[in-house]
């Protein structure tokens with residue numbers, strides 16, 4: 001008969017208790033099958049059930065079934081109700097006595113005595129097994145007079161006498177999380193499954209000293225309204241900036257909350273998530289029939305959740321009845337099967353309504369990008385005008401002017417307010433659509449007009465915007481220039497820190513750089529590249545979209561190889577097809593090039609740590625974080641001189657720069673020749689100027705690109721628009 005699966009019971013089959021050979025559960029080793037069965041039959045049912053033989057196992061098992069007083073013993077290797085061997089049965093033997101006659105009485109008596117003595121033996125064995133299974137009797141400690149000691153005193157005594165436990169080393173200021181030790185690294189192999197970058201962290205940095213900040217004497221209540229938030233709702237730099245800025249301000253004692261759509265892709269990723277309440281949000285729909293506009297208003301119910309992302313308190317908002325709405329439903333943050341403009345417009349209205357119904361009264365509502373721009377417009381025209389939420393000032397941060405939020409009048413009705421209210425030249429009309437019927441709205445323009453202050457993410461990008469080279473909003477920004485400035489983003493040094501990064505096989509810092517060489521070897525091995533410490537490793541980590549200089553990235557790959565280097569690309573985005581093709585053809589088995597066309601936060605950490613250079617050849621770049629993250633890991637950036645890249649990277653050969661500011665390789669043009677000017681130099685210097693290169697690596701790691709600096713600039717701006725100043729202790733007029 002075929003064996004059943006593990007633990008399965010056939011209908012009508014005898015319940016069997018198996019004891020696998022070698023099992024210590026009942027210590028039957030060395031007993032005859034018969035005695036073993038005897039013991040097993042007395043075993044309690046629950047543990048016995050756990051001893052069911054695994055179906056298909058080759059291990060020999062013994063089983064027993066009891067019916068009335070009949071004990072049938074089987075010794076078999078199968079999961080079969082039919083006995084393989086029927087051992088002697090005392091009842092059957094007794095039947096033999098009746099049929100044997102008087103002549104055999106003595107012999108039969110002897111047999112019975114023999115059986116009896118075997119049973120006695122079994123009983124003794126059972127007793128000894130039960131004894132050995134009992135926990136050892138503890139000796140009662142006594143004092144010098146032989147009196148039992150107080151148990152409380154004994155446990156205190158034991159506590160102090162226990163063998164010394166090696167305490168887990170705390171990681172002090174300046175120490176490395178994982179020391180560089182080649183012998184302890186678990187070196188990866190190419191094509192590991194799951195891939196090596198998905199291995200669990202080598203060590204958690206739980207012993208870190210908490211970050212210390214100077215605590216403000218006059219905290220501000222800031223509510224960010226955003227479409228992204230790192231690490232779980234991040235697509236690019238926007239997510240990093242919101243989390244980094246919020247954390248820097250929380251550390252200083254400000255009250256910071258981040259209001260974000262509760263995307264279905266965030267399910268299970270928000271810490272301590274809790275449903276707080278449902279509330280109604282006005283919503284409208286607009287039709288046009290024969291030139292007549294018809295507007296229908298209704299309430300739409302939203303749900304508010306509280307929780308934390310990256311340690312920051314959040315307000316998560318989503319439509320209450322998910323069956324009736326697909327807003328923010330999808331595998332990813334963007335690109336769901338809903339109208340994005342309408343979704344974010346509804347979210348903007350829901351955010352303000354949520355602040356109102358929960359009685360929040362923030363000092364600053366900080367809105368980000370086109371997605372949340374309508375908050376600025378609605379706040380002043382709908383809420384503040386009605387005396388609601390009237391203490392807040394609005395800050396807008398523009399992270400990228402590539403997408404400014406073009407929207408039709410009727411789409412704006414998703415906010416419950418007709419778009420026509422804002423569709424004038426002085427307010428939110430998109431000038432590029434003049435002559436359309438009707439003209440369209442530009443949400444980012446509306447926010448620039450309505451916000452109390454507008455920042456963008458670098459001074460050079462701000463200048464480029466004012467000159468019109470960053471997009472059509474230059475005209476509006478020029479009009480509003482007194483409330484517009486560029487603040488360079490920071491890097492979240494709790495996430496990006498070579499000294500404490502737990503994704504790395506070894507950590508490093510200026511003065512102790514051995515770990516970086518191990519990280520390079522680790523990545524070379526894991527990706528199946530030539531393991532060669534002398535080959536410069538150029539890394540590019542980027543969204544693959546035209547902004548990022550796709551053609552230049554494509555050219556840099558063979559050029560790096562030609563010049564004796566290695567190239568690794570980690571990227572994804574709608575311009576990735578040519579790279580996917582190259583990855584599967586020309587570079588499929590290349591030992592010096594690896595093209596990884598996907599998104600992986602963990603791998604990005606390893607690549608920054610392993611890299612000698614990080615390439616950022618963007619056509620335009622509002623700020624750029626990759627070049628700053630690269631520097632945190634001692635990788636020299638190779639960048640095109642634009643936007644924030646121009647503000648943060650200064651060429652090592654620029655005579656106008658002081659030596660302490662030089663930190664990378666910069667080119668200006670947008671052609672291959674321009675790129676080669678910087679890339680070739682970097683590769684040459686790597687080969688020819690080893691000590692200089694090492695000095696530069698340590699120098700760039702010491703640059704302060706942290707959020708402490710950038711966060712302070714934002715606090716000053718918040719204070720200037722709210723008029724809430726820091727209180728300084730009164731020193732008696734001194």
Ligand code: ADP
Nearest residue numbers: 236237542543570571598599600604624625626
């Ligand atoms: P942008 O916001 O335009 O994408 P930034 O340089 O400001 O550019 O920020 C990019 C951020 O996204 C960095 O943290 C970078 O490491 C990360 N990133 C980009 N592409 C990937 C990817 N494929 N895998 C992991 N991280 C990525």
